[in-house]
Amino acid sequence: xxxxxYLIKNGFVFDPVLGIKGDKADVAVKDGKIVDASDLSSKxxxxxxxxxxxxxxxxxxxxxxxxxxxxxxxxxxxxxKLFKATPKSGIKRMEGGFSxxxxxxxxxxxxxxxxxxxMEAAMPPLYARHVHEExxxxxxxxxxxxxxxxxxxxxxxxxxxxxxxxxxxYIAWLLRMTRGFGIKNVNPGGTExxxxxxxxxxxxxxxxxxxxxxxxxxxGLIEANEFLGLPHCMHVHGNSLGEPGNYTVTxxxxxxxxxxxxxxxFGRDQVLHHTHLQFHSYGGDSYASKSFESKSKxxxxxxxxxxxxxxxxxxVTLDETTxxxxxxxxxxxxxxxxxxxxxxxxxxxxxxAGVVPYIYSPKTFIAGAQWAIGLELALFAKDMxxxxxxxxxxxxxxxxxxxxxxxxxxxxxxxxDVLDNVLKYGDKVRERCFIGEIDRELSLYEIAMMTxxxxxxxxxLAHMFGSLxxxxxxDVVVYPFxxxxxxxxxxxxxxxxxxSFLLKSGQLVIDNGEIISSxxxxxxxxxxxxxxxxxxxxxxxxKFLKYYSVNLGNYxxxxxxxxxxxxxxxxxxxx
Amino acid sequence: xxxxxxxxKNLPNLYLEADNISPxxxxxxxxxxxxxxxxxxxxxQFQLGKYFDVSGSxxxxxxxTRIVVKGDTTRVxxxxxxxxxxxxxxxxxxxxxxxxxxxxxxxxxxxNVDAFTGIGMKGGDITxxxxxxxxxxxxxxxxxxxxxxxxxxxKGNAGSDTGYFMNGGEIIIEGxxxxxxxxxxxxxxxxxxxxxxxxxxxxxxxxxIIVFGxxxxxxxxxxxxxxxxxxxxxxxxxxALYHGDLGERHPKKKGQIMYGKLYQMI
Numbered sequence: 001x002x003x004x005x006y007l008i009k010n011g012f013v014f015d016p017v018l019g020i021k022g023d024k025a026d027v028a029v030k031d032g033k034i035v036d037a038s039d040l041s042s043k044x045x046x047x048x049x050x051x052x053x054x055x056x057x058x059x060x061x062x063x064x065x066x067x068x069x070x071x072x073x074x075x076x077x078x079x080x081k082l083f084k085a086t087p088k089s090g091i092k093r094m095e096g097g098f099s100x101x102x103x104x105x106x107x108x109x110x111x112x113x114x115x116x117x118x119m120e121a122a123m124p125p126l127y128a129r130h131v132h133e134e135x136x137x138x139x140x141x142x143x144x145x146x147x148x149x150x151x152x153x154x155x156x157x158x159x160x161x162x163x164x165x166x167x168x169x170y171i172a173w174l175l176r177m178t179r180g181f182g183i184k185n186v187n188p189g190g191t192e193x194x195x196x197x198x199x200x201x202x203x204x205x206x207x208x209x210x211x212x213x214x215x216x217x218x219x220g221l222i223e224a225n226e227f228l229g230l231p232h233c234m235h236v237h238g239n240s241l242g243e244p245g246n247y248t249v250t251x252x253x254x255x256x257x258x259x260x261x262x263x264x265x266f267g268r269d270q271v272l273h274h275t276h277l278q279f280h281s282y283g284g285d286s287y288a289s290k291s292f293e294s295k296s297k298x299x300x301x302x303x304x305x306x307x308x309x310x311x312x313x314x315x316v317t318l319d320e321t322t323x324x325x326x327x328x329x330x331x332x333x334x335x336x337x338x339x340x341x342x343x344x345x346x347x348x349x350x351x352x353a354g355v356v357p358y359i360y361s362p363k364t365f366i367a368g369a370q371w372a373i374g375l376e377l378a379l380f381a382k383d384m385x386x387x388x389x390x391x392x393x394x395x396x397x398x399x400x401x402x403x404x405x406x407x408x409x410x411x412x413x414x415x416x417d418v419l420d421n422v423l424k425y426g427d428k429v430r431e432r433c434f435i436g437e438i439d440r441e442l443s444l445y446e447i448a449m450m451t452x453x454x455x456x457x458x459x460x461l462a463h464m465f466g467s468l469x470x471x472x473x474x475d476v477v478v479y480p481f482x483x484x485x486x487x488x489x490x491x492x493x494x495x496x497x498x499x500s501f502l503l504k505s506g507q508l509v510i511d512n513g514e515i516i517s518s519x520x521x522x523x524x525x526x527x528x529x530x531x532x533x534x535x536x537x538x539x540x541x542x543k544f545l546k547y548y549s550v551n552l553g554n555y556x557x558x559x560x561x562x563x564x565x566x567x568x569x570x571x572x573x574x575x
Numbered sequence: 576x577x578x579x580x581x582x583x584k585n586l587p588n589l590y591l592e593a594d595n596i597s598p599x600x601x602x603x604x605x606x607x608x609x610x611x612x613x614x615x616x617x618x619x620q621f622q623l624g625k626y627f628d629v630s631g632s633x634x635x636x637x638x639x640t641r642i643v644v645k646g647d648t649t650r651v652x653x654x655x656x657x658x659x660x661x662x663x664x665x666x667x668x669x670x671x672x673x674x675x676x677x678x679x680x681x682x683x684x685x686x687n688v689d690a691f692t693g694i695g696m697k698g699g700d701i702t703x704x705x706x707x708x709x710x711x712x713x714x715x716x717x718x719x720x721x722x723x724x725x726x727x728x729x730k731g732n733a734g735s736d737t738g739y740f741m742n743g744g745e746i747i748i749e750g751x752x753x754x755x756x757x758x759x760x761x762x763x764x765x766x767x768x769x770x771x772x773x774x775x776x777x778x779x780x781x782x783x784i785i786v787f788g789x790x791x792x793x794x795x796x797x798x799x800x801x802x803x804x805x806x807x808x809x810x811x812x813x814x815a816l817y818h819g820d821l822g823e824r825h826p827k828k829k830g831q832i833m834y835g836k837l838y839q840m841i
Binding site: 082341 | 715716717718719824
């Protein structure tokens, strides 16, 4: 890495970790890290941030940006790229795509938004090599990937017998094989049930053949996660996503964390992260009936009452997008609803996935209500370090809309504009949701909690990202937004879409709004050491011989080709 | 109406992508400015004036602008792409994507056109005096939003996949069509005055296909309902009405199940 020094001068700094709420301050970066300004030499390059907002680079806890299902979205939606290509210019490669952008556009757009780390939210272990190839080809941003475990035959069998230690040993092995970061749990048991043409609509519905319930899978995976003391917690996409009336299932899911507390040395407070909570906070009995309504208040009353749960919003952005999830049965349900093209894959012993395009049309009541519910969850939250901005990219909308979500969170005027002028059924949305009654406008300090300090801590990466504390990675962004004088909500969206300067690992990547470097992107993965476990290793060998279409030697993500620039977080869980 | 005349003077070696040949782009510009508009030949960008002589001048508004294209334009793609008003007359042939995503106005091609003519079209009129290629009035690759409105009339024959994912508007083919007509259609009307081959109305949900001539192989998903007398594009005759494609889902309107309708002249 180029050993350069930067002094970002006179910006309005927002840093929840240091408690800086928009004070004018200088930020110093040297040799890839944040340092005290006194540590800089006279050669430090000065960046004038006067009249601008300065934060640590953003951290995205959940997005689908790399891997086979993302690529299916690209392949089978040529119309998503139509008229949206940008030719190469300067150091930048050609960019294409809207809801499922190319890897290059993905990296560039995250950088333009001032993000430095993105977690790929669902890695099918068998296709981990593909995931890593796409991560490698995504410039600038550091990334990690969460392998999916909630429908994995090993996990189902061990947890059915209450074997937490074996589950943990298997997880540690799989994280190493896939260069994975942590435990993702999608529609626990339901995706496996989909192999029988069934689903697990509640946490108490047993998985066919395996005879284990989603509740047992969720709690068991939390226990295995804490047995290992992984940086991140069990990251769940609960059962019955998108189903009217599903909020009770969501409360049952969240309650699986009761009585459990985090272990390990990475500093997080939570044992359960519920992703895209918006899709899980619905009342009513069907989309067609007049009963569909927001249950964000019930959900947030519970979330606010506990201290071991975090969540991300999954905010609907009212765009045409592409849904993609390891929740196979849900995608089938969706294609039956909108009759658009459907792709479906079964991933052997591990998981499944489906892909369907979707239009969140502002002309429909449901899309309007979904938009409202996502925002309400954040606006009802008491501790903003526990709620994170996402759109479950690309499921509820493309990630390039984060600045728009931030605008809606920060401005009642901007929300009212959507209710009054964009939505066809704005009045009905006001009636069935809470959005119309909420006056709260979040501050930039709270936005910094939701997009930086909070997700970094929840991922166990607070020692690297999310703050401007000396010693952390030199990830700093300067937005062209003056918190003292800019009061037009549109300015928020513009500024957060196109930062003025971005330092990534101490390297200047965006200079005066122009991308000038592809950075030195890293792949973060977690190497958890456990005691030797002959039983689990024997089970692995037998299952590969008996069931897998590949042999064990072709499974591991090995070699420079897949992960050219790894950053390994080591965990010692030996007894 | 003010007329701009483009006359081919240097034939391209490859194909020209000339989506700037549109009344919307030309309106309000001087002949010199029009000559400076870009076209792509292969991956290289050039000026329109490298290939065409530009004479005359357009009106201030697209609606009052007429473009006449002369010479051998067999290798020119995207003429009239996304145009919303005005007129284009092509004296010879045009290549692919003529009038693609057109919203209004008129295009007349005296010769033949290649594939993707009028794809994703929303409004306006296209008349082809010669033959049309494949995917006439169809959807862009992958898209489910084919022709939405407007009219396409082909005086000769059309290729395969006419009206693929058609949702509205009308296509009249005075000659014959190749395989796959109105596949996945959810609306619109296709009149074939000549003969059809096979796979007519496959996976059709709604919409109408009217065939004056023969159908080599009828889709198995179509069921005979009744004979009806109708007037179609100036011809009154008896037609056998079929409902289909029965293998597809069909929505209900006012308690009635809505089918795709295939009429064949008796």
